[in-house]
Amino acid sequence: MNTSLFFLAAVAAVAADKIPDFVVPGKCPVVDEKSLFDEQIPNHPKYAGVWYEIALTNNPYQLLKQCVRNEYSFDGNKFIAKSTGINADGNLMKRNGQILPMPLGDPHLSRRLRRILDRSLCHPRHGLRELLVCIYSCTEYNFGYYSDFSFIFSRSPSLSDQYLRRCEAAFRKSASTSLVSRRQSR
16 A cells, blocks of 8 residues: 555656646636626627737747737637747747637637747837737646636737736736736837
8 A cells, every 4th residue: 555655646746847837726716708708709809900918927838028019800700810029039930820719619719820930120010009908818727727827918019007007906816927027129
C-alpha cells in the first residue's frame, strides 16, 4: 500500500511540474452565459472596425506583444479578423482569421487565426473616438483548475486612465490575474 501511495504522489509531483503558471486552482465565476451572450448578439455589428489592444493579463497564446491593432468586419454571423502587432522577436506579425459562434450552439465565440510574419514597423493611427471594450474569458479544466484572460480594447491607440480603471475594477471582481499595461507606442 505504501508503494502505491508513493507512486501516486510521484505521478502528482511530475504532473504538477507540467501545469502552466496561468492555470490555477479554483473555478470560473458563475455567470449566466446564455443570457449574457444573447444580450450581446444585437451589439455584434457595433464591434466591427478598428480596435487597439491597450492592456491584457498574462496570456501565452497572445503572440502579438506590442502595438496591437485589430480590424474586425462583421457579416451578420461571424467576424473576419485582421490583426497586426510586434511579436516577441521585434518583428511585425499579422494574424488573419475568423471569430464565429461555437458550432454546437454554446453561448461563446471561437477564434480561428493564422499568423503571417513581416519585418515592417508598426505605425498606429490617431484621432479615433475613445470607446472601450473590456473582455474577460475563463476556461475550467479537470480536477478543479481554470485559466482566465482579460483584455482592454479601445478605438484609439491610447486610453485615458479613467476608462482603464473601469475595466480594471470589473476584472478585479472575477479575474485571478492582474492586467499588464501595454500602452501603444506613438
